[in-house]
Amino acid sequence: MMRGCSSRSKLSQNQDRAVCMTNCPTLIVTVGLPARGKTYISKKLTRYLNWIGVPTREFNVGQYRREFVKIYKSFEFFRPDNEEGLKIRRQCASAALNDVREYLTEDGGQVAVFDATNTTRERRETILEFAEQNGFKVFFVESVCEDPDVIQENIVQVKLGSPDYTNCNTEEAVEDFMKRIKCYENSYETLDEVLDRDLSYIKIMDVGQRYLVNRVLDHIQSRIVYYLMNIHITPRSIYLCRHGESELNVKGRIGGDSGLTIRGKEFAKKLSHFIQEQNISDLKVWTSQMKRTIQTAEALNVPYEQWKVLNEIDAGVCEELMYEEIQKNYPLEFALRDQDKYRYRYPKGESYEDLVQRLEPVIMELERQENVLVICHQAVMRCLLAYFLDKTAEELPYLKCPLHTVLKLTPVAYGCKVESIGLNVDAVNTHRERPANVNVHRTAEDALQTVPPHL
Amino acid sequence: MELPQLEHARLRRHDSAASVPQFCNSPTMIVMVGLPARGKTYISKKLTRYLNWIGVPTKMFNVGQYRREAVKIYKNFEFFKPDNEEAMKIRKACAAAALKDVALYFTKEQGQVAVFDATNTTRERRAIILSFAMEMGYKVFFVESICDDPEIIAENIKQVKFGSPDYADRDIDEAMEDFIQRIDCYRASYMPIDDEKDRKLSYIKIFDVGSRYLVNRVQDHIQSRIVYYLMNIHVTPRSIYLSRHGESELNLLGRIGGDTGLSPRGQKYASALATFIKGQKISDLKVWTSHMKRTVQTAEALGVQYEQWKALNEIDAGVCEELTYEEIQENFPEEFALRDQDKYRYRYPKGESYEDLVHRLEPVIMELERQENVLVICHQAVMRCLLAYFLDKPADELPYLRCPLHTVLKLTPIAYGCKVEPFFLNIEAVNTHRERPMNVNVSRKPEEALQTVPDHI
Numbered sequence: 001m002m003r004g005c006s007s008r009s010k011l012s013q014n015q016d017r018a019v020c021m022t023n024c025p026t027l028i029v030t031v032g033l034p035a036r037g038k039t040y041i042s043k044k045l046t047r048y049l050n051w052i053g054v055p056t057r058e059f060n061v062g063q064y065r066r067e068f069v070k071i072y073k074s075f076e077f078f079r080p081d082n083e084e085g086l087k088i089r090r091q092c093a094s095a096a097l098n099d100v101r102e103y104l105t106e107d108g109g110q111v112a113v114f115d116a117t118n119t120t121r122e123r124r125e126t127i128l129e130f131a132e133q134n135g136f137k138v139f140f141v142e143s144v145c146e147d148p149d150v151i152q153e154n155i156v157q158v159k160l161g162s163p164d165y166t167n168c169n170t171e172e173a174v175e176d177f178m179k180r181i182k183c184y185e186n187s188y189e190t191l192d193e194v195l196d197r198d199l200s201y202i203k204i205m206d207v208g209q210r211y212l213v214n215r216v217l218d219h220i221q222s223r224i225v226y227y228l229m230n231i232h233i234t235p236r237s238i239y240l241c242r243h244g245e246s247e248l249n250v251k252g253r254i255g256g257d258s259g260l261t262i263r264g265k266e267f268a269k270k271l272s273h274f275i276q277e278q279n280i281s282d283l284k285v286w287t288s289q290m291k292r293t294i295q296t297a298e299a300l301n302v303p304y305e306q307w308k309v310l311n312e313i314d315a316g317v318c319e320e321l322m323y324e325e326i327q328k329n330y331p332l333e334f335a336l337r338d339q340d341k342y343r344y345r346y347p348k349g350e351s352y353e354d355l356v357q358r359l360e361p362v363i364m365e366l367e368r369q370e371n372v373l374v375i376c377h378q379a380v381m382r383c384l385l386a387y388f389l390d391k392t393a394e395e396l397p398y399l400k401c402p403l404h405t406v407l408k409l410t411p412v413a414y415g416c417k418v419e420s421i422g423l424n425v426d427a428v429n430t431h432r433e434r435p436a437n438v439n440v441h442r443t444a445e446d447a448l449q450t451v452p453p454h455l
Numbered sequence: 456m457e458l459p460q461l462e463h464a465r466l467r468r469h470d471s472a473a474s475v476p477q478f479c480n481s482p483t484m485i486v487m488v489g490l491p492a493r494g495k496t497y498i499s500k501k502l503t504r505y506l507n508w509i510g511v512p513t514k515m516f517n518v519g520q521y522r523r524e525a526v527k528i529y530k531n532f533e534f535f536k537p538d539n540e541e542a543m544k545i546r547k548a549c550a551a552a553a554l555k556d557v558a559l560y561f562t563k564e565q566g567q568v569a570v571f572d573a574t575n576t577t578r579e580r581r582a583i584i585l586s587f588a589m590e591m592g593y594k595v596f597f598v599e600s601i602c603d604d605p606e607i608i609a610e611n612i613k614q615v616k617f618g619s620p621d622y623a624d625r626d627i628d629e630a631m632e633d634f635i636q637r638i639d640c641y642r643a644s645y646m647p648i649d650d651e652k653d654r655k656l657s658y659i660k661i662f663d664v665g666s667r668y669l670v671n672r673v674q675d676h677i678q679s680r681i682v683y684y685l686m687n688i689h690v691t692p693r694s695i696y697l698s699r700h701g702e703s704e705l706n707l708l709g710r711i712g713g714d715t716g717l718s719p720r721g722q723k724y725a726s727a728l729a730t731f732i733k734g735q736k737i738s739d740l741k742v743w744t745s746h747m748k749r750t751v752q753t754a755e756a757l758g759v760q761y762e763q764w765k766a767l768n769e770i771d772a773g774v775c776e777e778l779t780y781e782e783i784q785e786n787f788p789e790e791f792a793l794r795d796q797d798k799y800r801y802r803y804p805k806g807e808s809y810e811d812l813v814h815r816l817e818p819v820i821m822e823l824e825r826q827e828n829v830l831v832i833c834h835q836a837v838m839r840c841l842l843a844y845f846l847d848k849p850a851d852e853l854p855y856l857r858c859p860l861h862t863v864l865k866l867t868p869i870a871y872g873c874k875v876e877p878f879f880l881n882i883e884a885v886n887t888h889r890e891r892p893m894n895v896n897v898s899r900k901p902e903e904a905l906q907t908v909p910d911h912i
Contacts, residue, residue: 197667210654213668216686219825226683229673308811319805348776354765358815368676 024135025104026220028113029127031142033188034181035154037207038143041228042115043414045141048227051387052360053353054220055109059100061116064092072164075179080187093123097130104136111220112136119188121195128199139221140201141228142191150207151181158413208232227364233411236370237280238388240381241406243292244268245427248320249403252428252454255312255319260295263425267404268299270423274406275300275373284372286310286362293375304375309358312377316349323432323451327444334447338438341397352397355383363387378430381407388416398434403427428454481594482561483677485570486584488599490645491638492611494664495600498685499572500871502598505684508844509817510810511677512566516557518573521549529621532633535640550580554587561593568677569593576645578652585656596678597658598685599648607664608638614870664690684821690868693827694737695845697838698863700749701725702884705777706860709885709911712769712776717752720882724861725756727880731863732757732830741829743767743819750832761832766815769834773806780889780908784901791904795895798854809854812840820844835887838864845873855891860884885911 028045030038042058049056066072068088077085093116103109118124124140131138145151155177159165165173191201193212202225203212211229216222244264248256260268275283285302287293288310297304318326318333326334330347337344345351359380366372366384374384378401386396388409401407404427408419429452437446485502487495499515506513523529525545534542550573560566575581581597588595602608612634616622622630648658650669659682660669668686673679701721705713717725732740742759744750745767754761775783775790783791787804794801802808816837823829823841831841835858843853845866858864861884865876886909894903 193667209672210650211668211670213670213686215666219822222683222687222825225686226679229670229682230679308814357765365676368679 024137025109026111027100027104027127027131027136027138028111028224029118029124029138029140030113030115031118031124031140031191031201032144033119033184034117035151035159035177036143036145037154037233038117038141039115039158040154040233040414041141041143041204041231042113044231045224045227046111046113047387047390048363049111049224050390050392051356051363052223053356054111056111056113057103057109058113058115059096059103061089061092061096061114064096065089066163068092075176075183078180078183080183093126097127101130101134105134117184119184121189137217137221138200139217139224140191140199141224142201142203144190144203144205145207147206161413202228204228227367230364230367232367234370235411236372238366238371238409239275239373239406240384240401240409241271241373241375242377242381242401242403243287243290243296243375244271244425245403246292249428249430250455252322252324252451253320254323255315257290257292259291263404263427264292264296265299267423267425267427268296270425271296271406272300274421274423280371282371284369285375286372287375288312288377288380290377293377296375307362309362310374310376310380313352313355313379314346314349316346318346318349322454324448327447331444331447332440335438335440335442338434338447341434342393352379352383353393355379359383389418390415400431403430428452481592482566483568483594483596484557484584484588485568485681486575486581486595486597487570487572488575488581488597488648488658489601490576490641491574492608492616492634493600493602494611494690495574495598496572496615497611497690497871498598498600498661498688499570501688502681502684503568503570504844504847505820506568506681507847507849508813508820509680510813511568512564513568513570514560514564514566515570515572516553516560518546518549518553518571521553522546523620525549532637532640535637537640537644550583554584558591561591574641576641578646581648594674594678595657596674596681597648597656598681599658599660601647601660601662602664604663618870659685661685684824687821687824689824691827692868693829695823695828695866696732696735696830696863697841697858697866698728698753698830698832699834699838699858699860700744700747700753700832701728701882702860703749706885706887707912709779709781709908710777711780712772714747714749716748720861720884721749721753722756724880724882724884725753727861727882728753728832728863729757731878731880735865737828739828741826742832743829744832745769745834745837747834750834753832764819766819767831767833767837770809770812770836771803771806773803775803775806779911780905784904788901788904789897792895792897792899795891795904798891799850809836809840810850812836816840816844846875847872857888860887885909 030042032038039060042060046056046058065088068091069077076082079085096114096116100112100114104112114127118127128138155174159177160170160173165176168176191199191203197214200215200217200221205211208229208231213225216225244260244267246264247258247261248254250261283302285297285300285304287297287304287306289306289308290311293310294306318330321329333347342352345354363384376384379397381401382396382399385391385399385401385407391399404423404425406421406423408421410417432452433450435446435449487499489495496517499517503513503515522545525548526534533539536542553571553573557569557571560569571584575584585595612631616634617627617630622633625633648656648660650671654671657672657674657678662668665686665688670682673682701717701724703721704715704718705711707718740759742754742757742761744754744761744763746763746765747768750767751763775787778786790804799809802811820841823831833841836854838858839853839856842848842856842858842864848856861880861882863878863880865878867874867876889909890907892903892906
């Protein structure tokens, strides 16, 4: 849900549905020679848009080709004079566009990312006609790069592991791929400032050193441009952890603003050692504005930045209650929350959906930064983790983020490597699984079945 | 439990309630580039206003101002002729003086961004600025505006040049002719930022009032935010209507916050608003409300589509929600006094501050910039924040801006600012505006604290 807009008449607080700020669906079309980061950008953009609540799907024409032509022999398939190859490739592009149409018109999709080289004006014309026929807006994302080191690194990171090259050794694969790129080079028509001045596009040059942006039409395109201009591929790691165990944690109470227990302080000390051992260059440390994250950061003895938006989810009337008390005083609310934990909003509080929205600037800044340690809270960490690991709204509120555990996220290929590091300090478990019975008429025992033990 | 003042002070130490994380250690100079009448001053003023509103101390330095102070009377375009040695000397001295003031702003006034507004059309001039910045440890970000559309340029000249002190004694035709010749003086020596030679510089080039942009080497967060902002503003004429919800049940009782419905008078206002809006005959009007009953009920009376934004919800008064001021004084006298001492930064316990509000309203402002005609139906504190953005009001004035019930403010951008027309729709309502009392000391008496509370049931 973008920017907290909800449907016109809010029947009950849990029936919010997204109202798109764009009236027509958008087709994002990548453009560029092979190994220019098109798929990387497509996947990342898709992940980001879904996370902020815009239903998005990517359509990789190469995938269609692999399903059609079961076995990839060599670069010769891509030769511009290979008539049969061209026929198959055109069919694959059509099949993909067909699926795009279905996704955007029947499946509730709002954005489709059409990931292919699309290097000729002719191919792009075809797509533009298709979009016009169907009432889709088109936004091109072109990646232009001539740096041989970057291209080589791309090939090593993502091409060698491709299904196309499972049976080749590294040298063979690289050689074949280079020849594949050559097949496209002669017919490559880059987006032209004059000829294409009426199109909407962003041209990304040299992995983000420079951008040319033309005719941004609406809000979603503006957000996409902002996002694309903030991401980078410099290797780095993001460390996510919760504050040390807090006084309210041990009592089984949610929310509040209490300080650390003795074990929590122990964790803070161990965190400090861990960080030093990791030997991270230029580490930024972020906390929320709540005591427990600040106290944890203080033990690190380094400068840290407090963000109010990293504060834990506001449980409204349920702040500082135990689950048993919530069941006693608000049994209906408790059941509704279990029915739709992502969208449910505590009375006078927030929902996970609200949390995602207020965390968006954090994600944007995390993209801009390099090495960062974020000391936050359970619900907040779940939201951030869901962004990096591409988890759905259904999974997000149940991601496991135990106390006293650091998650080290390192971008690799198209995704993110996760290392979970427990710092060996005991803590209560604060993870409550979805119970079997979420019906509003359930018994108290059914409701409290999955509550973790506490004092 | 910490004393409220200490908590307040602890949070102030790490100044991150502002909308921009305080990463930028070095100050930033934004340097405008472009021929006259390309919108440089318009962009400079708008950017300065936006950065200050989101909490980044920013100041604009217009070299033309310095020139007007040095050369009391402007005769004609001959002053700008490239072979006018004496004038060149003066102009160089003015630029140097402005740079000196930039340095003072950064070192003595804790400024963070300085917008250096001048033509800066030669590589030579830009080189001087770059070496100055390097010497002082400032980051530099260029904003070049390129436009060759004669209609846009003529419109610029009409909107802002005719009113300039330079042309106070001329008639329109004379002024236009002189200004065109002034532009020609710069044209011959104009060297736009070069994509090859200047590839190490950080800059944005804006073509044809925003139809195209070239962005090179964005260095940090603040430059990224500036680029995003510049890419979202436009100059298409339009109006923004700001209004509060109709009078609510809690308003009548003198209670703050909460989520009640409209009073009968509030309902009347909603109908009057519908009539007013129809009368304005606005093309393509977007209507936005918050998620709270009172704004939604107000919008419902309009009979048009509207969008609800959670970000437009009223300031969260935390433990003081739904209390009267008298009850706040009785139960939280110290908090009440602290709030009067610094209403902008004060955060209700378990609630928000105006500063927090500005932060959560930033996406609303960004989208307002993108849009054209919009009616925003919101709340007192929220409306104060939005108004402060459009009218460039500083943080200490913002919480005391007057936003009475049942009054629509129509804002129309003109020249470098914003025209405001208030429309009171003739439906009586309670006054909810509490002025800052004389005595803000924590040891004050209840009468002194409650001195400025408006009447209620």
